[in-house]
Amino acid sequence: MLPDMAELSANAALIVIDVQKGFEDPYFGRRDNPAAEDNIVALIRAWRAAGRPIVLVRHDSPEGSPLAPESPGNALKDVVVAAFEGAEPHLFVTKNVNSAFYGKPDLDGWLRERGIDQIVIIGIQTNMCNETTARMGGNLGYDVLYPIDAMHTFDAVGPDGETVTAEELTRATAASLHHGRFARVVRTTDLLGASAGI
Template sequence: MTSALILIDVQRGFDNPVLGPRNNPDAEANIAALLGAWTGTLVLVRHDSVEPGSPLEPGTEGNTFKPVLDGVVPHLLFGKKVHSAFHGEVDLHAWLTGRGITEIVLAGIQTNMCVETTARLGHNLGYRVKVVLDATYTFDLGDLTADQLAQATATNLAGGRFAQIVSTKDVTG
């Protein structure tokens, strides 16, 4: 089985306090551990928000990658304007299948938004999907805490058989 690590929206804009409390302060360290151990195909995806004033607006510092990605040279880097990495500037599905990739390993920001959406669509397209939950984070939303949202995402993805939920240690050995 050929795998690709897909890091989704690991951008400075998610450090903006306007987004509220986040969970998993170890996410960046776990992303760094994944990068340090990964020897396969690496894909970086950037959210290029079309919403005026968004912390992820192209041309702003918030649109740039976080320091954990400094010096990282991916096999593919592209932007997207929606939640799923499969609907970006690049036909990710065609790119992956053209390289014989049958498994995707997902990490990044936000757990219950772009990571979850990419996982669901990846499964629907026939990939074996793993979500490295401890290498993701999200923010409080409505009456739910970020931890509750991350747990709901894990339950939905695993329970619906969209993805296997794994840890950084599971991936790095």
């Protein structure tokens, strides 16, 4: 059972955001949560085994970025590709801003057409595209589950010139989403247990 006695819907959609090779570039700096990819793969496999919908999201950055379409870094990480074992996601979204709800094709429309009102967000980065998508999902009325250990982020420099660590940013994101009731912050094991129970 998930925290707050929540249940995992039979058609809960797994939104896998920006798990791309470009995030391995030194440009992004130091990251947290080395277990992120293992947890991402575990959830993809659990969703595939249960027959639940999976949405893959890819960020197409402007030219010069490690995530630019013409760059090798634009490609999904090998572990994600392998987790699908040759199968296709139910929906593939491309975007060039933070929220997956502003990508193409229209994620919100696709979910509503299928009667999906619960989404699970995983991927990269915790406090950037993942958090933005979670906030917008909450505003749109979705029940958002946020497995905080199935994602990671990077250290960032604040306006005062001080470095905020990736761990601090992750903790702040978890608190902000929880306190603001945008999402329910959970762990991968919570979802794997709930998935096995159906």
